[in-house]
Amino acid sequence: MSDKGLFVRGSTGLVREAGFVDAVSVNVANMSVGAALGTVGFTLASLPSVSGVNLVAASIIAFTLSIPQIITYTTLTKHIPRTGGDYVWVSRLLGPRFTWLVVGLVVGFIIESLAYYALIAIAGVGQLGTMLSTLGINISFTPLEVIGIGILYFAIVVFVNIMGTKYGIRLMTVLTIASIVTLFLALAVLYVVPKSVVISRVSSLLPSGVTYSKVASQYTGPYFALGPTIMMLPFFAIYIYPWLQAAPAIASEIKSRRAINWNLPTSAVLSMIMVTLGFAAMYYSMGFRFSTMAMANGYVNFWSAAMVASGNVVLAWIIGIGSVLWYLAVLAYGAIVIVRYLFALSFDRILPEFFSYVSPRLRSPVYAHLFDLVITAALIASAEALYSTFSSLYGAVVEALIYFALVGVAAAVAAILNKVKLSRGVRVTLAVASILMVGVMGYISYQFLEYPSIWGGNPLAYGVEIGAVLVGIAIYFIARHINLRRGLDISLVFMEIPPE
Template sequence: MEKSHLFIRESSGLIKQVNFLDVIMLNIGNMSAGLALYTSITPYVQPGSNLLIATLIGFLFALPQAYIYTYFVTKIPRTGGDYVWISRTLNGAIGTVMALSLMIESLAYFALTAFFASSAIQTVFSEIGSLNSNQALINLGNVLTQPIYSFILGFVIFAIIIGINIVKAKWGYSLISVLGVISLATTIIAMGVILANVNNFVTKASNIITLMGGNVTSYSGPTFSLSATLFMLPFLALYTFPWMQAGPAVAAEIKGKNSLKYNVFISLILTFIIVMAGYGVMYYAGGYSFTTAQYINNGFIYTFWTVAIGLSSNQVLEWIIGLGLILWEVFILAYGAIVFSRYIFAMAFDRVLPSFLTNVTKSGSPIFTHLLDLGATAFFLGVIVFLGSQNALALYGATVLGALYFLVVSIAGIMHGVKYKNIILIPLGAISAGYFAYLTYVSATNPDFGFVNSNGMPNPITLAFVIGTLVFSALVFIASYIYNKRKGVDLNMIYKEIPPE
């Protein structure tokens, strides 16, 4: 078959309209530094652990992965990013199964984020209501956490985001940039508020904990434990730093070589600075013992954000910081809408998924991939309501698929390095592969990540979801291979070529 007829068409139809700020903010949303300072990491703090050192180690181990992504995105700047690299370097089936599995896992994560965004809203409403004796605000926050209202709220927010992207692709990227700038600005404001209250921080923070229903505790553990610090590393590694594939996934739409070359490293460094500064001001203001004690015993109410809101002493400032926390949640949904659509688009362009998913509007929006995203996310939101929110939390355990995916990307880096005799890519790929092999093991064996229960047995919901996702993705590829073979198209030939742009 002629090379020109392998793919759906000669041009993707996507437009180069993503500027430097857009792609940086897209990556920062992917790494979700603001939520690392909320409740995704600190509730799991161990006696003697130091989050600053754990963050530094996590950042250093992310550097080899960042090099791999930077190398590939500059050599092969295609829609779908690492899906294209894996499928062309290793095998089409491996690339498809891993990328499709990651997207299904991402759908569950986005649905959970949309559903539990109400918890961030409830936290903000409840705290500001309590600080200002506004019972109506507290009641409203409590109402929004009820399953049906969480579903409606999450769906409406996501539907608006999808609608913006469908109307004009550039608007979707502009939304990312606006959300990113506001989220970062409010995070910096929150840091300033905490630093402005250093002199009486412990007293005020203790009052905040009591106000929110917690009990202030003291600390008698070690001031530092390497093992406890390393215990925290997987939380940072699995929830923050490795998620750097957003920019590369839209590489075909990025304007300028510098944007391609530097977006991954700049986003990683900025995320590192945000996380380090956030934890740093908490340690500096409260001291190690007080801060660690509250993280251990009040980890879900004593956070960077709740402390900053409580210390504001100004209702306008309280709302600005509270809005920042809420917008970090929306930020994730906004980047997710774009990234999911581009992965699905890339697989459809390779004929693995139905060709209508490659249809693009005049403004460069892959309309049907966005509609698929909205429908699938609505389905997962419904599943969460049907299962019950506590059971739905088990879906977070599918993080193991993310760790496994990045392991495969690292292996692709090694194989590419061997094939083209790249003496830098080989060792860095090996380090990255070893790291993600470890993280895959941890995410599959540590109960805190949800894949296994405290008794060491897999959570049945998580296990069924993970296995079902992998099996479904494999069946999609097999069915597509057979279908295309009957039409005279060999998918193996497609994966020997780079998609045209």
């Protein structure tokens, strides 16, 4: 390490491997549409009442509320395309005075993301079991098996990334595209097969003695009520709409300016279309009342409904495999993106230098990937062993929402004080969008905290995040002390945009 340079070295050493399709794919994987369609029943079951909850309307409302964030992230990605994305924006726009807070929240965000990957790995094992049972292969997994399979899922994608960044990106893109194709295949089944046939075939998934009419009759209330529908906003915050940081985090590895400019709007709209059509397809093919109660009781989800509705073994297998691939795609994006945050912190001399080490042969940040695997594996084991449910880590999302709110604050400061060279029109748009973004993140955070029994407010989730933020703050002051002894004030780092 050179003690004279602000950064660990003069360039990141990472190579531009990602095209437009890769950039869109990493965002779509980040937004976890397939996982949301498969697991929404767990949330419906936790609500005090599902009366008036309309998932199509909730999706549209949640997307509308995400538009300020889409504008904010797109604008900043265009003007500051660096490894680490929003971490670089916030730390530079707020400046050295607030670096301790930024680092604390970023470390908390990293751990929250790893907790989310643990959640997805556990849910992916559950979807595997659902797929097999729907196909007539009855199997149940013990907690130890869930832990083992979940860790195996993540280990596979991590080791592919270790073998080379381009392989990790290609794996993520292939998994995401395959997942999207199977989702549209499932949509086609639910929209094309006659409703009476779908209902007849889906009825085979119901327990003995339970009928379609009996399930449908359990629902009472309107097709839509604003209050209950808005109660579902945290669900979309857990899975889909705020998760726009993936491509910005690898922006310095994206090949073209077109890909940098358009990947976020494209992926956000595509994800909105897929998840909204998914819920609409269930309402259309099976009826609103039955779909709501069947999901809330755990009888059926989007994927199992499409599999049996197809009436074709080959199609059922394809859709079933695609449903599991969605979870693997999320893990594949995670193995790429969160390592970029570790890399950026190391590049700024906050974390040890080995986190930003790039293997000359593999062109991959090997040690950062291994750290990612170890921490995520521990969280998978903790969530399953202590709570035996993937929703036990839902509450950790609050920290991410607070972090996103801080991004909004930094963007507002940049626009109002003209810290980034922008035209007057762009400055005004960014200022308005970022302020609205802060308000949205604040409101959804309130929903999480107001209803902890629904949204995973437990000692594991909150403890992990509070501890991570405190550790992050401590890491900053320790790093500053160590570097001062070497003659370098790292606060100066946060007055400069890092090299590509």
